[in-house]
Amino acid sequence: DVKVTQSSRYLVKRTGEKVFLECVQDMDHENMFWYRQDPGLGLRLIYFSYDVKMKEKGDIPEGYSVSREKKERFSLILESASTNQTSMYLCASRLAGVETQYFGPGTRLLVL
Amino acid sequence: AQSVTQPDIHITVSEGASLELRCNYSYGATPYLFWYVQSPGQGLQLLLKYFSGDTLVQGIKGFEAEFKRSQSSFNLRKPSVHWSDAAEYFCAVGPNDYKLSFGAGTTVTVRA
Numbered sequence: 054d055v056k057v058t059q060s061s062r063y064l065v066k067r068t069g070e071k072v073f074l075e076c077v078q079d080m081d082h083e084n085m086f087w088y089r090q091d092p093g094l095g096l097r098l099i100y101f102s103y104d105v106k107m108k109e110k111g112d113i114p115e116g117y118s119v120s121r122e123k124k125e126r127f128s129l130i131l132e133s134a135s136t137n138q139t140s141m142y143l144c145a146s147r148l149a150g151v152e153t154q155y156f157g158p159g160t161r162l163l164v165l
Numbered sequence: 166a167q168s169v170t171q172p173d174i175h176i177t178v179s180e181g182a183s184l185e186l187r188c189n190y191s192y193g194a195t196p197y198l199f200w201y202v203q204s205p206g207q208g209l210q211l212l213l214k215y216f217s218g219d220t221l222v223q224g225i226k227g228f229e230a231e232f233k234r235s236q237s238s239f240n241l242r243k244p245s246v247h248w249s250d251a252a253e254y255f256c257a258v259g260p261n262d263y264k265l266s267f268g269a270g271t272t273v274t275v276r277a
Contacts, residue, residue, distance in 0.1 A: 057208065084263060093174075095255055095267035096209075103263075111264070143208065152197070152216075152262040156208035 056080070057157035059144055065163045072131040074160050076144030083149040085127035087111075087119065090141040090159070102127055103149065134164045167192040169258045171268035178246055179276050186241040186271050188256030198239045199257040199265065200230055209255065215239065216262070226250070251275045 060075035076085065083104050088096040088111075098111030100119040108119050116138060120128040127146075131138055141161050145154040168191045178184050190196060197216050201209040213224025220232040230241045239256060253272050259265040 086263075088267075093269050095171075095269040096257075097267070098264065101263065112266075145209075147263070152199075152214055153211050154209075154263075156201075156210070158206070158208045 057144055057146055057155050059142075059157040059160045061160050062158065063161050063163075065165065066131075066134050067165055068135060070131075070134050070164075072134045072162070072164075074129040074131075074142055074144075074162070076127045076129070076146075076157055077125050078127075078146040078155070079125065080146070080148070080155075081124065082146040082155075083124070084147045085121065086145040086147075086154065087117075087127065087129045088143045088145065089113070090143055096143065099129065134162075136164050138162065139164045167196060167258050167260060167266050169256050169266050169268040171254075171256055171271050173271045174269070175272045175274070177274040177276060180248055181245050184241075184243045184246045184250070184273065186254050186256075186273070188239045188241065188268060190237050190239065190256075190258040192237075192258060192260070194260070195234065196258045196260060197262045197265075198230075198232060200224065200228070200239075200241045201255045201257060201267075202226075202252045203255065203270075204249075204252045212241070212254075214262075246273075246275055248275045248277070 087099040102121040118130045144157040147154045200212040256268040257265040
């Protein structure tokens with residue numbers, strides 16, 4: 054079974070803090086994704102990585118950056134957290150060329 | 166740019182009754198279409214997908230969906246729902262199989 058894990062289920066941070074969200078997959082998938090999920094808006098793609106050190110902006114990259122130094126790990130970075138980044142963050146991975154994305158359980162981030 | 170609309174925010178259905186969830190999309194060509202399900206506290210799981218070929222596609226857990234190009238729709242159906250089908254359902258569309266736009270989701274409640 055594919056397993057996608059996210060470092061925290063719940064996180065509380067202060068405005069202005071630098072925040073790291075970590076995602077690890079154990080199936081040697083080339084592609085990894087970060088989404089945020091907000092009520093009434095569904096999922097929105099923040100960043101996509103198609104391989105190690107390769108990244109592409111999604112629909113809402115502003116205020117975020119990513120890092121993919123190793124194939125199994127994809128980090129989402131909030132350089133200076135703001136209250137409008139309070140959300141559920143979902144990580145996903147997939148094998149390149151195979152349509153199915155496998156999702157992690159999500160990290161619920163609260164920025165105070 | 167593509168977009169997807171799920172007109173129903175919340176649907177309540179009796180156990181054993183049929184279920185239909187609506188999805189309408191906007192895209193110039195034939196898109197890649199997906200339905201995902203998110204059970205409480207779980208990550209998203211792919212139910213089914215459509216790229217080409219037979220417009221009626223079968224998925225997991227007894228779900229099916231029909232692509233109707235003339236109506237720009239990809240509605241999800243299940244003939245007889247089970248209590249375990251209570252979840253949030255997301256329709257997704259994209260020009261390819263990785264840059265997806267997700268709908269806002271439909272929450273399904275199953276009553277005994």
